[in-house]
Amino acid sequence: xxxxxxxxxxxxxxxxxxxxxxxxxxxxxxxxxxxxxxxxxxxxxxxxxxxxxxxxxxxxxxxxxxxxxxxxxxxxxxxxxxxxxxxxxxxxxxx
Numbered sequence: 001x002x003x004x005x006x007x008x009x010x011x012x013x014x015x016x017x018x019x020x021x022x023x024x025x026x027x028x029x030x031x032x033x034x035x036x037x038x039x040x041x042x043x044x045x046x047x048x049x050x051x052x053x054x055x056x057x058x059x060x061x062x063x064x065x066x067x068x069x070x071x072x073x074x075x076x077x078x079x080x081x082x083x084x085x086x087x088x089x090x091x092x093x094x095x
Contacts, residue, residue, distance in 0.1 A: 048084040
């Protein structure tokens with residue numbers, strides 16, 4: 001297993017590679033529209049547990065990870081509460 005800082009650098013390099021190959025914006029930029037809608041509403045529904053949470057405890061998640069060659073589009077993002085996001089990410093990346 002890679003140390004956390006090294007893992008972060010690898011993920012950033014991969015994100016830039018995917019971004020440049022596909023010609024799209026970085027992940028954090030593409031998800032801004034969804035984040036803005038959540039912030040305007042003041043809350044967001046978690047797409048997994050279906051509960052309504054304050055805007056500061058929901059996150060924009062890529063349904064299919066970018067590192068697996070998936071696209072960074074509005075159709076590939078969803079709103080998840082922090083708990084569900086951690087569970088999903090841990091399952092995907094074996095954490």
